[in-house]
Amino acid sequence: MTIRYEIGIVDTRNVIKTLLDDYGFDFRDYALTSLKRRLEYIISLYALRDADGLIAKLKNSKDFLDQFLYDITPETTEMFRDPSFWRILRDEIVPELVKSGSSKPRIWIASFDTGEELYSLSILLKEMNLLNEVNLYCNVLSDHTIQRITSGRLDPKDMEVNEANYQRFNEKGKYSSYYRTEANSIIFDVSLIKDVNFIKQNTLIDEDPGAPKLIIFRNQAIYYNQLLSEKIFAKLANCLVAGGYLAIGVKETLENTNVSNKFTLYNEAERIYKRKTN
């Protein structure tokens, strides 16, 4: 949607204060420009007139909070974004995860995904016949996101892009076998994600599944400032098993952060890092 309404920095801070004081959701160290844009989007979406209108609605309606948390999260917008990343996952990372050890390896989508990363990963695992050999965890901020994902209704905006991405991931596969079409909307096969464990988080990702072997955290820290990025990276580094992998966005880096000495760069183009043993 086109956003023509703009809010100032003082207004943005007032919204942040309401979320923290009234609900304990801490957005103070989110990146200002994108947060401001999301707030402008929400104000436009619900015709709230201005930041005061948004604050009033947040204060007066507890039910609105969950919707707000859903809307504040940018959609992932693409299935199989960066197909080359998913190929590395399929050809190198996942085979190594399942090769060793007696218990099922844990894979954690730690970004606030809107379903696209999770379904892409599940399709990948299904094609490897490994869907039952791993435990999947997925962070969510709102119940609305869980409903969206478990209904299979991701409402992909650009089917051509998704289809093309998938074909670059697996040229022999049939993308259309993973969804059905109903009255112009796409409904993904929910059996793909039936065993996924959703972790309802606050904004600071205080929970973790314990000892994941792979953490997918692509394009999430771009919505944080430096301070919060480093805080969250430290949490992820602490729970990730030695030798485990952390994937961030292809235009993100752990260089010059507090965790850079805890990782080696496993694949530079796809920004996949490997946790050192220390």
Added chain:
Amino acid sequence: MYKAVIIGGSAGSFQVITRILHALPPNYPLPVLLCLHRLKHVRSGFVEALSIKSGIPIIEPNDKEQIKPGKAYLAPANYHMYVELGNKIALSTEEPVNHSRPSIDLSFITAAQVYREKLVGIILSGANRDGAYGLKKIKDLGGLAIVQNPDECQVRTMTEASLKMTPVDFVFNTNEIIKFLQNIKV
């Protein structure tokens, strides 16, 4: 006087931008932000192609990269590129705007909010209307708005949309854009 230059372009802008970058000296006193429409799924090759003749280094920035003078920052494929307070790049995967990611409007708007009257915005040849609103924001916040002469553009849609929306400061041919940038006051 100025702190940054931002340039937006789409279809037909590649040769123009190549000529502009070629004409800039290595110690150019300002950062040059580039938001050019490009194929979403082709991540490499573009910055290399632009670099061949460029007078200044071209970077496809990572998120949170510090913006420095004498360098050009090219919006990466499939990300929006914002300017964040503190003179940093911020990337975003929010949905496309004007069917574009990167969107010129978003780069221009966020740069205008940070640099205000100290920003020069330039719209080049292009086939859609992305950038017209962004250039208006630059002008509204006191910056300088330049549009490539539509008669010189391979595709005139973008420049004409910009001229329709904003009383711009200059309509320039490529040579005049180059001369202006070479003599810019800082």
